[in-house]
Amino acid sequence: MADNDRDNAGRFKQGHSIKSPGRPVGPSRAERLAEAIEPHIPEIVAKAIELAKLGDPASMKLVLERYAPIAKQDGERVIVEGFASAPTLELKAQAVMVAVATGQVTAEAGERLLRTLDAYARVVVADDHEKRLQALEAMRGAPKPITLDAGTGQPIDLEDLA
Incomplete structure (x- = not known):
């Protein structure tokens, strides 16, 4: 924004605004390029x-990546x-390690299982901390936190959900 867009009082001059005019009307540059290439695609593919x-080598890589991609491994x-x-x-983690060590599961599958266990452990710890905090606040007589329903805006009793 240029300095000359404002008057002496700091207000915008007539016809100037902080708002962006937005996306230009009409097709984007990528859309125009795709439209120009569209009739030539069969010849381009044949040449590649x-x-x-x-x-x-560049053509080999292009053709293989686009028309014969490596399949992603299923879970x-x-x-x-x-x-x-x-x-x-x-003990769950030890069971996973034993399964990997004895070849019952791949190292990749074992790693995913251990990451899942780690995420679960974090949830357990966070839940335990929340329960302890609520118990401490109850002992002090502190007011319980209020949770509002996203749809109605009405308070929810979290104990009813448990």
């Missing part, structure tokens, strides 16, 4: 394939012995 067949379903019955997070 021809160059790839002749050994051009691996794993069963870890002792995981479900382990009473503590530490």
Whole structure:
């Protein structure tokens, strides 16, 4: 914004504003480019394939990345012995490590399981801290925090949700 957009009192002069005029009317640059290329796509693809067949590395990479991409790995379903019955997070983590060490699950699957356990542990700790804080506030006679329903704006009793 230029200094000459305002008068001596600091107000905007007639016809000037802090607001942006917004997106220009009409197709964007990318839309115009796509429209210009559209009729030539079959020839461009054929040329890229021809160059790839002749050994051009850039064309090979382009053709393979666009027309034969590497498939993403599906989520691996794993069963870890002792995981479900382990009473503590530490024992669950040990069960995962044993499964990885003995080759029952891949290292990647084990890592994902341990990350999931870590996230779960954080939730458990946060929940425990919240309960302890509420107990301390109840002992002090502090007012309970109020949670409002997003739709109605009315207070919600969190104990009813438990």
